[in-house]
Amino acid sequence: MRLVVLGLALSSSWGNGHATTFRALLAAFAARGHEVLFLERDVPWYAEHRDLADPDFCELAYYDSLAALADWRETIAEADAVMVGSYVPDGIAVGAFVQAHARGLTCFYDIDTPVTLAALDRGACDYLSREVLAGYDVYFSFTGGPTLERLEREYGARAARALYCSVDTARYRPLDVPVRWDLTYLGTYSPDRQPTLERLLIEPARARPDLRFAVAGPQYPEDIDWPANVERIAHLPPADHPAFYSASRFALNVTRADMIAAGWSPSVRLFEAGACGTPIISDRWDGIDSLLAPGREIILAEDSADVLAALDRDARAIGTAARAAVLAQHSAEARAAGFEADLARAIAGRQNDKADPADRREVA
Template sequence: MRLAVLGLSLSSSWGNGHATTYRALLRAFAARGHQVLFLERDVPWYAEHRDLAEPDFCDLAFYRDLSGLDRFRPDLAAADAVVVGSYVPEGVAVGGRVCAWARGVRAFYDIDTPVTLAKLAAGDHEYVAPDLIRAYDLYLSFTGGPTLALLESRYGAPAARALYCSVDPQAYPALARETRFDLSYLGTYSPDRQPTLERLLIEPARRAPHLRFAVAGPQYPSAIDWPDNVARIEHVPPAEHPAFYAGSRYTLNVTRADMIRAGYSPSVRLFEAAACGTPILTDRWEGLDTVLAPGTEILPADSADDVLATLEGMPDADRLRIAAAARTRVLAAHTAAHRAAELEAHLLAAAGRHRAADARNNDAGSLLGDKGGDTVLDLSGTRR
């Protein structure tokens, strides 16, 4: 299969979780014998922080603006499937070109589904619009559960399928390292995550000055009052994630507000930390138990008291047992190899529907039947 992906970033993990998600998924997809082209908007903030400029599992190319996509039109037309990701700059215009040019399956991969739905409800069409959702053959969603039915019933997605994030076990091994922190958090600053971080890490740090904490990630405001026992690390590149997790007795998973409301939205950091064998404290959200079992594979916490009770009261044997159980679960069901197989199945099923639709709609004006010419997708859902 020839797959083309237009995503937020593959080359830089700075300030985004998309890069590690794409890297794990596409490496595993290529390992199944497929060819992958990744097209990335060339923007200065990622250009200054590239940590994977030449991937060995796919072709990576950059375009400066919408007109720069024109030179890739033959590649998009020849691909068996083209995937556009969430938060791609000018994503609606990019998606319109993909739907007009691609002859194979046209898919949208939403690594931010609850945020996307909140934007759509507010009339914000930053990177996808309702008419474009209907034009894609396949909507791959970071979020599972009831959200999939919502995407189909309210927004007309022809096929909404869950494609959770995952982890590459080779890139995220369990390491033996000296403990540096009692509790760590790895994530870019987000205003809607900050209250939970305050409650479940910063407040415990204030109340337990004898314990050591760390918050790693960029873009945190300078006005935040960090306790003296909280180490601030501006950025940890993916290659150093395993050592960071290995140096933590526990790590914290914090979920964005939109994703808590939607449920069924496990973050990539959750899978990575579990693969590294680090026990995870987490906020609560619906569907958590479908990914990791609360109490035996992951530790939900609602308050600073909960966090401190775990940090100061849980025996090491129980801590290590929970970490081992989570690692076993993730390696059995949530690796990049699992996701690549799911992606392949979803694309093949969409291709089958695509061919059936083409057979039913042979007239030149059909959205699925007309694949040639210089047509441009009109976001009313027709071609002109």
């Protein structure tokens, strides 16, 4: 297939989780014999922090304005499938442009589904409108479970399919490095995640000054009162993630409020830490037990007492079991195979519709 992706970022992982998600998925998809072009809006905050300027698995090109997309009109028209991602600047207009000119399949990949739907309900989504949503052939969603039915029933999606994030298991693997921290968290600051981070990492750090903690990620406010035993790392490039996880006795997973409410919304960090064999402590939400088995492959925590109890354990067996589960079910290779199958079914469905409009078939 020839796939064109218009996504938030591929070149820079600074301040976003989209780049690593796209890198893992598209590298594995290209390895299956497909041709990929990624079109990225050229914005200064990513241009200043590029950590993958020349990917070896796809063509990466930049456009500096909505008008500049006209230079790619024929490429978009000739592609077998075109996929627009969430949070793309001028995403509503980009989606309308794609739907107007693509002759192949048009898709939306929402890496922020609960946030998107909450914004649509408020009439405040900058990158997707209900009209454009209904114009895509397939809505690929970071969130699975009941949200998929809601997308079709309440929001007018033609076909909603789960496309969870995944991990490049060739890059994310256990490394033989000294253990530096007892519990770490990797993630960009988000106001709705901060109370959970306070409860599950900062409070345990205050209670156990003898233990070592770390929080890696940008955009944290200067007025946060970090305990002395919490090391702050402003930005951690993806190349350093495996060493970070491998140097952690436990890794914390914290989920945004909208995603907890929706359930079935695994963070890419969940799979990255698991692939490195690091035992994961996570907040609770519906569907997490369908991804990793609580008590065997992951530890679920409600409060600081749960975290402190976990930190007193030798949980290496949980990390080993998590790695086995991620390799079997949540690798980029597994996700790309499922993505390819969904695209192929949707393309076949469109071709059947065109060949026999009187006998329309819903994409399975």
